[in-house]
Amino acid sequence: MVGKPASAATTATDAARRVIELLTDANRTMVTAESCTGGMLAAALTDIPGASEAFFGGYVTYANEAKSRMIHVQARLIRDYGAVSNQVARAMADGARNTAHCDYAVAVTGIAGPDGGSEKKPVGLVYIAVSTELATVVIEHTFGDLGRAEIRKASVAAALELVIEVLTSTND
Template sequence: MKLPDDIAALADETIAALTAAKLTVATAESCTGGLIAGALTSVSGSSEVVYGGFVTYANEAKIAMVGVPFGLLREHGAVSKEVAMAMADGAMAAAGTHLAVAVTGVAGPTGGSAEKPVGLVHFAVATEDGTTHLKKTFSGLDRDGIRHASVVQALKMLLKAAKAQPAR
């Protein structure tokens, strides 16, 4: 399967950075449904650095697979900074990797609200030094466009984190 050129280029660069630094990564994905892990594993040699991915689409999967506390989901909802960060932290802990990236959002076209509109996506990257968060709203895009933009953003964040880590 041929990936879009922008995603393929970012995946190549990210795998190269992870490999050079001898870092491992896991993904925790909700609205992207495994597309980030798929992009990373499309690169030859990625098995050296990619542990795997958790597709945590349902809240129950977020709890069972990456240990998101039920109370966070109840208090903040699945599409939130707190849950994205807990997903990244939980994926890194469950996989035993150096890094993890997490994405949770509203890809639409249904499911949005005034508080959490279609296109709202929370990203988090966990490293051994801490977890960073980014909130983005992708306006004017359809479901495929939101998912595409989310994969691009997640790969950019992961690449930046990989380059910032000391080599092993």
């Protein structure tokens, strides 16, 4: 049967529901650390009834100083690699998980545009990291110049999908 393609909102809602189910079933907690998504990931998770069973909360660390002060990202990492980097995404996820004392953390940092991009780091470049006690996974995405709102939505959807991948691989 061919149906109408799911909207990004429906997909994100379904993915957020799955994340909450997986965390709740495993009796685990998760925290978010967001930069370019500005709390949209936490909002997607808290839209799900019963999220309080597994979702601890979120840090919106939009400014570089907020990353350092709130979740202990070393200023040296930001200076040496830039706020939008594999290294900072990893440090955000690890810092949020350790600060909140949660089982999992997901972090998002990127360039949503319309300004701020460069040849080396174009608009649409986003790093997503998931931290667990055993490892931290970081994925680089290049969404292109879809426009600010669409890059942020795509980042939330990609973050939720990565969390699902990590949760299903660690719960097998």
